Amino acid sequence: MPQKKDPSVSFSESGAGQKGISASQEEDARQMIDMLRGDDVSGRIAAANKLESVAAALGEERTREELLPFLIDGVDDEDEVLAAIAGSLGKLIPHVGGPARAHALLPPLELLLAVEESTVRDEATESTLIVADALPQESFQNQYAEMMSRLATREWFTARVSACALIAKGFGRLTSDQQESHLQHYASLCRDDAPMVRRVAAHHLGAMCPN
Known part of the structure; x- marks a missing residue:
């Protein structure tokens, strides 16, 4: 550095x-x-x-x-x-x-x-x-799930772009309550003010569907 x-x-x-x-x-x-x-x-x-x-x-x-x-x-x-x-x-x-x-x-x-x-x-x-x-599942449902939530709600759109792939690919390992909240996050990403976020969310939408 x-x-x-x-x-x-x-x-x-x-x-x-x-x-x-x-x-x-x-x-x-x-x-x-x-x-x-x-x-x-x-x-x-x-x-x-x-x-x-x-x-x-x-x-x-x-x-x-x-x-x-x-x-x-x-x-x-x-x-x-x-x-x-x-x-x-x-x-x-x-x-x-x-x-x-x-x-x-x-x-x-x-x-x-x-x-x-x-x-x-x-x-x-x-x-x-x-x-x-x-x-391990415990770490995923704690530290990792919390990180995904933070990224999905960050002010900078770049963080929200990254959240799309992480939520889509990690959704299946979340608890039912976490799935509900992260599904709301993903719905918000699909309607995001930033066009790039919406595009990336749409791109990864297929990974969400099997879940």
């Missing part, structure tokens, strides 16, 4: 990251973190594409508590960097603690689902659906 100087995402505090990670892997991850903080856009893109390596070196706990907040702080970065981050987040499920902890990936994804650039939103949507498939 540009001008990021967060010292918490490093390897100096605990001396090392995940057990079983070689010194060369740890050094590569350290370099990736430095690149994420740097001013060079191409370097940040390259580092964002290697978040799996960084997370593997940090370990599950530090990935959740340090790397993900670090990424959240950088959502004002260049679109190319954000797209790379969005695409990488869906690959981090094993590195945050598996499906039981996969909901930790939702906060950065929720922010990326609302950005203006469509390529970023597309990558974020793909990763979000991967995370959704991995979530």
Whole structure:
């Protein structure tokens, strides 16, 4: 991220990251973190594409508590960097603690689902659906369902665009009460003031019908 100087995402505090990670892997991850903080856009893109390596070196706990907040702080970065981050987040499920902890990936994804650039939103949507498939039912019906509701009612139309695909594809896993409320959300999206939201809602309407 540009001008990021967060010292918490490093390897100096605990001396090392995940057990079983070689010194060369740890050094590569350290370099990736430095690149994420740097001013060079191409370097940040390259580092964002290697978040799996960084997370593997940090370990599950530090990935959740340090790397993900670090990424959240950088959502004002260049679109190319954000797209790379969005695409990488869906690959981090094993590195945050598996499906039981996969909901930790939702906060950065929720922010990326609302950005203006469509390529970023597309990558974020793909990763979000991967995370959704991995979530236990309880996490899906709590954190994930709440995120869908927030996106569907956000002021920025870009968030509502993203909500269309998520609701359509996740509708079947909701409780009956949640289905009722999310069906109302989807009906509102179909009548949205923004033409793009209406188009995307219509596009995904077929996925709602079997439900």
